[in-house]
Amino acid sequence: MPAILEVDNLVKKFGEFEAVKGVSFQVEEGEVFGLLGPNGAGKTTTISMLTGILAPTAGTARIGGYDVRTQMAQAKTLNGLVPQDLALYPTLSARANLEFFGRVYGLKGRDLKERVADVLRVVSLTERADQAIETFSGGMKRRVNIAAGLVHQPRLLFLDEPTVGVDPQSRNHIFESVLRLNRERGMSIIYTSHYMEEVELLCSRAAIIDEGRIIALDTIKNLIAMLGGGVIHVGVERADPTTRDAIAALPMVKEAVLLAPSVAAPPAPGAEADLHERAPLATGSVIKIVTEHSQQAVVSVIGYLNTHDIMLTSLEILEPNLESVFLHLTGKKLRD
Amino acid sequence: MNVLHIAVKDLGILFRDRGVFIQLLGLPLIFILVFSGAMQAAVGGQQDTRMPLPVVDQDRGPGARALREGIESAGGVRIDLIDQAVADEALDKGTMARALYIPANFSDDVAAGRQATLHLVSRPDADIPRTEALRLVIEGVARDMALEGQIVTSLRQMGEMMANVPDAFAALAVEQGPAQAREQFELSRNRPLVSLVTRVPQRAVTVEEEATAAQLAVPGFTVLFVFLTSQATARSIYDEKKVGSFRRLLASPISKVELLVGKMLPNVVASLIQVVVIFGFGVLVLPLLGQAPLSLGNAPLAVVLVAVLMALCSSGLGMLIAALARTENQIGGLSGVILWAMGILGGSFIPVFFLERFLGPVMRLVPHYWANSAFTDLLVRGASLADVVPQMVALLVFTAAFFTVGLWRFDFD
Known part of the structure; x- marks a missing residue:
């Protein structure tokens, strides 16, 4: 599949602050691509550069072959943006809003009316088309917001974060709309979210972005496979590099990492933290273990601890998903 | 084309907002009604429609008093006594169109049948028919006074002659009496009592002091509220940014200039609607309410051009406010206070020709002054399009400055 979007080392600085630190990725035609990261990671800034709202400080991108630095006018005709905010005019009706955004893109006459009717069907709001947006529920407003990007x-x-503040029913409706647009119309979609379930559900590939950098980019399956059979956090009274290495060598264990101790529990003498990540549940030291099979790994780890008379203080099994991938990669939770 | 789409959309939003209607049209009409009504009440409940005639009475004698009373009783003229220094300065500055000077010893001269010269000083740029009408009234009254004086003098002289001559010459004296009277009347014709003097103007336009309350209130408050409309532009841009639609429009195939011009255009339209409604109210409705109607002057095209330039200037100011304001309060509160202050400074509450005496050139720093000055010249003084070119150029300069600085300071991010 040819790439509809090629992003090459894109940088955005606001004064001294570097919001996006050289991101690169490609999106194929007809693909639903996820940009996953916590709030403030640089997702919206990246999208703003790709849609012409912000000029990149360095790097470039091509949309349908058009360079966003030099051919943005052409690139804009291929783009549609559904911003995070409800970018609508509350006192105008849904139809008036959609007709306005259609006109801005050069649609007129019968063509405009048909396109508006079509997108109203896509978001299931034909019945309410002539009512003012301010009378709509939050979920309905979100759906019109999406329709305005499709017209x-x-x-x-x-x-860009299309489900923020949306009730579960409307959220499901948005998911269905996104999948239908991609399946039935072959529309390429870049979906940003800090909800890992949404990216897992909708996207075939995703880039995980944190502090302005892409820290992982792969298919959802491969990203989750990074964690093998899952991750377990084992809290122990005391732990040192020798214990860590011994656990790493156990069957079904791919990797063991000694986490920085929690505030309440100073590190064991001689123990050095492998990561700055804080132990999430423990009162003493915590060893993060990436497993090939989490339940079998738990059995062998507990056996080792008993044998060596090391007291277990906590045990947490993290299912393999994008949330745990993000935690594994950054030491932070997505919603921190 | 996108400019029009944005403008039409914004007008749709604007006209759905009842609060905007109150600010655009309700408030100015209420202000005009109250202000012009109060002004009219202050001068006695009924508008004084007589022509004012400032008079410098250097004589203050019975002859001068008789002349003033004669002029007023002739009807249509109101005498306003003023000091010579005030009159001289006002005529020089062009803030007064004309004045009548009664010389010292006027009463004695008239009583003695000697020539006494009245000076009706009129600026050449004053309204000629008015000056001519006043001249005729003054001449008529003065001629009557002169005739009366000549008759009295002749009779007195005849009496003196008859009393002093011997009886033998009485018949000769009776023959000389009519000849003496004829000589006096001839003298009166050849040496007229009133002469008209014209001064060289130092300013191009003269104030007509007989402006009605409507002519002062309607343009002043129109200017004030048209510039207050600039808040609507600023608020519209702020709201668009706040809800995020500004980002969506920036992502669409619209240039930044198109976007801003599109945001400014509804303000121009709304301002012009304001002018039409408020001026229409002044012309058509005020007379129905017992107030003097608004006169649109002699150059309607100039009135339209000034209104368009003022609307553009207000929109440019709105964009500047949007560029500089960072919070909703700065748009709604702070800028409102500044706009009202500019209105006061620019002569929206007190006519420019009065305020200029107190504030001087400071007034010229605000666009309101130039708009008020242009409307005063056009509506009150009956100026032509050419007369208000300086004010129109000033409004254009303000518009360009507001737009340029606004564009430079505008935060598209």
Whole structure:
């Protein structure tokens, strides 16, 4: 598949602050691509550069072959943006909002009316089309917000946190709409979220972004496979590098990392933390163990601790998902 | 084309907001009604429609008093007594169109049948028919006074002659009496009592002091509220940024200039609607309410051009406010206070020709002054399009400055 979007070492600085620190990725035609990261990671800034809202400080990107630095006018005709905010005019009706955004993209007459009717069907709001947006529920407003990004039939749609503040029913409706657009119309979609379940559900590939950098980029399956059979956090009374190495050598254990001790528990003498990540549950030292099979690894780890008379203080099994991948990569939770 | 789409959308939003209607049209009409009504009440409940005639009475004698009373009783003219220094300065500055000077010893001269010259000083740029009408009234009254004086003098002289001559010459004296009277009347014709003097102007335009309350209130408050409309532009841009639609528009195929011009255009339209409604109210509705109607002057095209320039200037100011304001309060509160202050400074509450005497050139720093000055010249003084070119250029300069600085300081991020 050809790439609809090629991002090459994109940088954005606001004064001294570097919000995006050289991100690179590609999105294929017809792909739903996820940008996963916590708030403030640089997702919206990246999208703003790709849609012409912000000029990149360095690097470039091509949309449908058009360079966003030199051919943004052409690139804009291929893009659709659904911003994080409800970018609508509350006192106007849903139809008036959609017609306005359609006109801005050059649609007019019958074509405009048909396109508006079509996107109203896509978001299931035909019945309420002539009511003012201010009378809509939060979920309905979100759906009109999406429709406004679709009215000109973009080849590449940027959905920036489209489910923030949405009730579960409307969220499901948005998911269905996104999948239908991709399946039935072949629309390429970049979906940013800090909800890992959404990215797992909707996207075939994703980039995990943190502090302005892409720290992982792969298919969802491969990203989750980074954690093998899952991750367990084992809290012990005391731990040192020798214990860590011994656990790493146990069956079904891929990797063992000594986490920085929690505030309440000073590190064991001679023990040095492998990561700055704080132990999430422990009162003493915590060893993070990446397993090939979490339940079998738990059995062998507990056996080792008993044999060596090391007291177990806590045990947490993290299912393999994007949340635990992010935690594994950054030492932070996505919603921190 | 995108400019029009944005403008039409914004007008749709604007006209759905009842609060905007109150600010655009309700408040100015209420201000005009109260202000012009109060002004009218202050001068006695009924508008004094007589032509004012400032008079410098250097004589203060019975002859001068008789002349003043004669002029006023002739009807249509109101005498305003003023000091010579005030009159001289006002005529020089062009803040007064004309004045009548009654010389010292006027009463004695008239009583003695000697020539006494009245000076009706009129600036050449004063309204000629008005000056001519006043001249005729003054000449008529003065001629009557002169005739009366000549008759009295002739009769007195005849009496003196008859009393002093011997009886043998009485018949000769009776023959000389009518000849003496004829000589006096001839003298009166050849040496007229009133002469008209014209001064060289130092300013191009003269204030017509007989402006009605409507002519002062309607343009002043129109200017004030048209510039207050600039808040609507600023608020519209702020709201668009706040809800995020500004980002969406920036991501669409619209240039930044198109976007800003599109945001400014509704303000221009709204301002022009304001002018039409408020001026229409002044022309058509005020007379129905017992107040003097608004006169649109002699150059309607100039009135339209000034209104358009003022609307553009207000929109440019709105963009500047949007560029500089960082919070909603700065747009709604702070800028409101500044706009009202500019209105006061610029002559929206007190006519520019009065305020200028107190504030001088400071007034010229605000665009309101130039708009008020142009409307005063056009509506009150009956100026032509050419007369208000300086004010129009000033408004254009303000517009360009507001737009340029606004664009430079605008935060598109």
